[in-house]
Every structure is written in C-alpha cells, then in structure tokens.
Amino acid sequence: MAGEQSAPRVNGSMLPKYTGRTIATAAKYLGLEGGTSLRLETCDGQQLVGKLMQPLSEPLTPFIEIIGRVEYDCSLTVERIVCFGSDFDLNNYDEAVKLSQQFPAYFPQGKV
Numbered sequence: 001m002a003g004e005q006s007a008p009r010v011n012g013s014m015l016p017k018y019t020g021r022t023i024a025t026a027a028k029y030l031g032l033e034g035g036t037s038l039r040l041e042t043c044d045g046q047q048l049v050g051k052l053m054q055p056l057s058e059p060l061t062p063f064i065e066i067i068g069r070v071e072y073d074c075s076l077t078v079e080r081i082v083c084f085g086s087d088f089d090l091n092n093y094d095e096a097v098k099l100s101q102q103f104p105a106y107f108p109q110g111k112v
Helices: 014-020 090-102
Strands: 023-033 037-042 046-053 061-071 076-085
Touching: 014 023, 023 046, 023 076, 023 090, 037 061, 046 090
Parallel strands: 046 076
Antiparallel strands: 023 037, 023 061, 037 046, 061 076
C-alpha cells in the first residue's frame, strides 16, 4: 500500500532511541487531557503523553496500541489508535517487544 511505513514495536524505556521515528506501542489508557492529549501507561509502566492530531471520534478501550511519531520530549504524536479491549496482558506484550529487539531477524518490522 502507498504511504505504508515500518513501525517497530517498542516499550516506554526504548522511546528515546526512536526520536523522530514512527513506532507502535501498547498502553493502558488513563484518560484525556484538554481534549488533545492522551494520558497513557506503557507496557513497561512508563507514563506517556499521546498528542492527538484530531479529536477522538469514538471512545477508547482500557488497552490500546498507539502508532505515532516519537517527539524530542518522548511524547507521541498519534497517527493511529488500535483498541485492544479490556482484557489485554501488557506484561506479555512487553516481553514480546524485548524479544523482538533482541532477535530482530525473527521479528521483522511490520508495515503500518
């Protein structure tokens, strides 16, 4: 598809090394601030702010995946949100992220 790009899955502690790049990360949705920012907790327990480019068009589930650009302050400019529902294991996601970083040949980066 045109416009697709590679987005590695990362956890909160990995964000600084991806500054300026598009990534994907799973998080617990904690709330909305001022209608323009999401308060999130990443799969490894880091606090994260997701800056919305447009208002939400539907409610979010407790667990989501954010695809977005990592900014210099380690916030994310949100490009897309995938709802994972209310029963999602962030610890397992975090372990998968660590394995994908440790063994990149076995976990090719997907297109988003």
